[in-house]
Amino acid sequence: MTGSRVPGRGAHAATATQHARTAEVGVPGRQRSAVRRGATVAVAAAVICAVAPLCLIQAPNAIAWAMPGPGVTGAAPAAVLRASGLALPAMASVAGIAAVAARRLRAWPVLITGLLVMALADALGGSVHTAGMIGLDRALHGLAAGIAMPAALALAWERSPRVRSWLAALWSVVTVIGLVAASAVVRYRLRGGDWHAVLRPCPWLTGAALAAAAVYALLSAGNQSREGGRREAGHERAQLAVLAVPGIGLSVLCVAVSYRQPAALPVTASAGLLVLCGIAAAASADKVIGGPFPLIGAVAGLAVAPAAGAITSVRVLAGAQGAALAGAASPAWLPVAGVAAAAVAGAAIGLAVQRRRVMVVAGLAVAAAGLVAVYAAGPLATGPVLADAGAPVAGGLAAAMTAALAGATAASALSGVALLLAGMLAGYVAAGSVQARMVARLAGPAVRTALNGAAGRWELAGAAALAIVITAIIIADRARREGARTRSRG
Secondary structure: OOOOOOOOOOHHHHHHHHHHHHHHHHHHHHHHHHHHHHHHHHHHHHHHHHHHHHOOOOOOHHHHOOOOOOOOOOHHHHHHHHHOOOOOHHHHHHHHHHHHHHOOOOOHHHHHHHHHHHHHHHHHHOOOOHHHHHHHHHHHHHHHHHHHHHHHHHHHHHOOHHHHHHHHHHHHHHHHHHHHHHHHHHHHHHOOHHHHHHHHOOHHHHHHHHHHHHHHHOOOOOOOOOOOOOOOOOOHHHHHHHHHHHHHHHHHHHHOOOOOOOHHHHHHHHHHHHHHHHHHHHHOOOOOOOOOOHHHHHHHHHHHHHHHHHOOHHHHHHHHHHHHOOOOOOOHHHHHHHHHHHHHHHHHHHOOOOOOHHHHHHHHHHHHHHHHHHHHHHOOOOOOHHHHHHHHHHHHHHHHHHHHHHHHHHHHHHHHHHHHHHHHHHHHHHHHEEEEEOOHHHHHHHHHHHHHHHHHHHHHHHHHHHHHHHHHHHHHHHHHHHHHHHHHHO
């Protein structure tokens, strides 16, 4: 009996030993996995910080500020302006398609595709000499931005919900800064008088974004499952695909009207505004892609982007002139620094406040008040005054975007990006039609006065549009609560 053993005891001991060895090996494995996840999140944040401003800086048709002279052969100024204006229509037309691709595939292949096209456009930009080549280069920049912009936000929905909210807040910050500062950055790039700077605005930023995206692809290559949620069903992707229609339609309409008389601009702008508002309202009310963010994206591009661009371009130059007449120095970068700090603060508040609907409404109200304050400051306000008055625009919009994205689905977030770019196209066309009517048959200093007057009118129009969106969100929220009460009683 002494030589006998209990049956199965050796098997149990071997199993326990194997589990112990697996646990010993598993601890370093889990640590490596955690380090890799942390590195992936950090690289995703770097990609978002580089891509969103890089895309939005392509929007302004800034070649008018440094019209090409003998460097462009056989082209009238009007043809050069039309060719340079192809970037924003290209952005708006492809954004919805890129949003579908980012959810059908993964985000990083779409992102790298857009950045490779951007790098090609940057490489081409230094050697163009005809209006046709300018149009090709600007269209490539716009296509690249329209592809990369939704893919950058889609990176957040490949992470866990907690990380997603931080990445979405970061995207809100850099997007608001890009909306406000794009015109000022392009003007700064043109300070040397070389109009080729419009065609390759920030090649070093393109290279940095492409390198970061490649690193992200390597880090996430072994993880094909989505950490942030399930893949969208076919009908959800179909809803996203529908949102490509307004961007494509508006792009075709705007390019076509550029060959017509200026009198066609107000008609085009009115049609674009009606179509955009209808699509945005339907998208926000939809059960699949609904929520406030599609409506916020549309109004940010439509009303805030043209007005905010004027704050840091037309207004800054006029304010610098006024400061020079008064004998005071006013750095032109001060409004940009002010809105950047305000955007960071607004996003932090949007993350901290748990009542998201209240934060969305409050943020939009602050942004509307900021636009009214900029209008009240007057056309000759100095840099510090514009920084103080323009900061609420950036802070309020960043807070509203962050709060809206915190509770949004991936389809809702990407539809908001598509509507943001379509709204920018409609907003710049509408603001341009106002400027064209006010500067018609004017010359000399009267043109600058008229441009400042047009900027002031659009600031008021932007505040009114934000007020309409606030009202729509409050009504929709009240209807949702009433419906919930009715269902609970039934």
